[in-house]
Amino acid sequence: MMRSTSHTIRTRRTVKAAATLLAGALALSLTACGGDDDKSSGTDGSPTAKESGSTLTLPKLNGTTLEVAAVWTGAEQANFKKVLAEFEKRTGAKVTFVPAQDPIINFLGSKVAGGQPPDVAMLPQPGAIKQAVDKKWAKPLGAEALKEVQKNYSQGWQDIGKIDGKQYGVYYKAANKSLVWYNAKVFENAGATEPKTWDELLSTAQTVYDSGVTPFSVGGAEGWTLTDWFENVYLSQAGPERYDQLAQHEIKWTDPSVKDALTTLAQVWGKKDYVAGGATGALQTDFPASVTQTFTGGDQPKAAMVYEGDFAQVNIGQAGAKVGTDAKAFPFPAVGDTAPVVSGGDAAVILKDSKGAQALATFLASPDAAEIQAKLGGYLSPNKNVDFSVYPNDVQRKIAQSLIEAGDDFRFDMSDQAPQAFGGTPGKGEWKDLQDFLKNPTDVAGTQAKLESAAAAAYGN
Template identity: 55%
Template sequence: MRRQWRSVRGVIAVAAAGALAASGCAPGGGSGGNGGGGALDGVELQVAAKWTGVEQENFEKVLDAFEKDTGAKVSYESTGEDTGAYLGPKIEAGEAPDVAILPQPGLLAEYAGKDALVPLEGDAAKALDDNYSDYWKELGSVEGEPYGILIKAAHKSIVWYRPDAFDEAGVEAPATWKDLTGEVSGTLSDAGITPFAMCGASGWTLTDWFENVYLSQAGPEKYDQLVAHEIKWTDPSVVKALETLADVWGEKTMMAGGAKGAVQTDFPTCVTQVYGQQKAAMVMEADFVAASVAEAGSTVGEDALTFPFPAVGDDAPVVVGGDIAAGMSEKKGTQELLAYLASPEAGTTWAGLGGYLSANSEVEAGAYADKTTKDLAQTILDAGDNVRYDLSDQVPSAFGGTEGKGMWAALQDYLRDPGDAKGTAEALEKSAAAADS
């Protein structure tokens, strides 16, 4: 088993760590965390990411393995939904975390441009090169320099549902948008079952809805043009996608609590509305919903099933997001932690906890906790040239990833009252132009 995350100088300096590396034991088997002399004894590191709840708990278990194997102490702090708003003042004050988990490539480029990031080097750079495909390497690079590692991928073209609700209404998983918004949702409503729980208070979930509709309806070429702002957000293709979203967002009976309830419900409360409270039959969000499903007492693959986001145009969309680990300090241990996070050991540990997908090609399918997640991981690999990275995460964060601004605010307003698609497109264009200036 590869140990590329391990510091070479640490292995040489600490005989116990060297013996562990030679033995090929899994992380957690070293003596560092037990006072036996680890390669990074006495080193304290801080990691910041947006995760809370089960996602945070699972990530901290991954960090625990690094601590036990090296002797380092790693503290975790949540940035909240707006990672940029958290990190900006920290960077200005010289108090940035040693490693930041960035939810947008746009932030990676922004911080690299401000010299707020440290390029990957040594074992961290080697782990990235050995364990990741060219697409993911490019995603974490700025002007050809590697800065980030996609440590957690997210398949964002998924609809989660309760099979008992579908059975009660006598419907099956749809293949097209027309089937979803017509027969399936209509039959559920007729049976007294609200079709969707919406996570509108978490604006990023609304961008996921838009991206799936737009990619399938307008196609990959238009999608790329919109990302690069080569076409305006007032383009007819954007207006058409917004009007299509109104098939769900504009129908009060479609959403738990109606428009008012939808825009006040955050993630992961929307998942609880489906699987804990049974207030709705479906929720559209990424594979990481699995962690909240388990917390609600349901089992993925049994009473929590999925179907692909249905085709709006010719092809069903495959939108992928993810979180990128980047170093923000030159402190000893930073590159070692990044190398560990890029290792198959870390990915394998995380995969077994659920609610996780890896972009690391060395993480085997058998590492995942359930068949559903295994299948989703394979779907990303099979999508080929049609897969696209999350649009809102590629544009400037002021437009695509800031609470109360840009896409989040415009789509929340549209969810409240989806009666003016052209006006919403104009608001999106105004925000996009301001972010570019």
């Protein structure tokens, strides 16, 4: 098991209400609003801002030096450094960002072995938190940090940072991983409409293809993008109970429900000329490029649509496109009865228990820290006391509102719950097996067998 018992019970709640809320809110709002300069609520139905004003008190840490490790790069790293700069300003500490490599748990292992672990690490998987605790690297949150977490997070977000009842993780960053972004001009030229079901998605793809543009961009060079595709299809098609069982390896990857999901995925991945560059090209395309190539080239980009989470907005901006006008989005279409709601996130975990590290965790658990990065775009916070008005456009404000209103009824990214050897390592496990499936989507049974073999080894059962 890679999460606490309390989380396992909690996440087995139905997601139907949350899915309906999220899909409905996004369907009504994502395509209709640019609003980049509209920071306040109003008659357009945008969220009402919460009461602002910080009461957070941090200690003076003059002369203290801290290191924070994360795998973030580019704009995401640059924006997080601005959050760290505010912590420095308030406390007098000096904080250094340490770029880490995937899988971060291996990176941390080498640092620990060398006697130089960072003070805090941003871990992208609950499974990695569990490993850090099992290896006795992670330290539980102190009283002030724990107080801030309990004040600002729903029980569900608290629970996924707990191991054996103790709070180790502060979920600083969240993701809505159930979005499909599209080039608005391509859709307009093709006469394409936003799909609500998988069958409608295939019909929309054909309409786009007939207009002369390849329908999908897939960042297959990074296996996590492929696991996200699978998880959305599987959650909607197989349902939340099966999703939880597969996430814990309580059912095998040779289960018929996995066969159904892979067969469904093959309707896109295996369709000739539906994926930009074909399978070979997709496997050479990293995530940032998969987004930017959808929004460069005017109305003749390399692809019309790209599936990924709200964080794709950073890369959309790098392509020179504007969210809400050039780039729009719709909820991942329902394959079964209900559209999927898949979330992910990154948790701050203390590796060196000190006054400075505890203070930084306390700051990252506060709305003060989250609001700094929220203003910069491409970021979503699960902190329920973040003022929605700080998000830079109406699209992201409503994505944030939907996440908070979903409360505890969400499903966390399945591969992030798995042992890292299976769900979070380049060239291994689920990442590699789905890359191979992208290359040969007719081999459903062989892919299932490889997935099950890798999962059994990683879970030890």
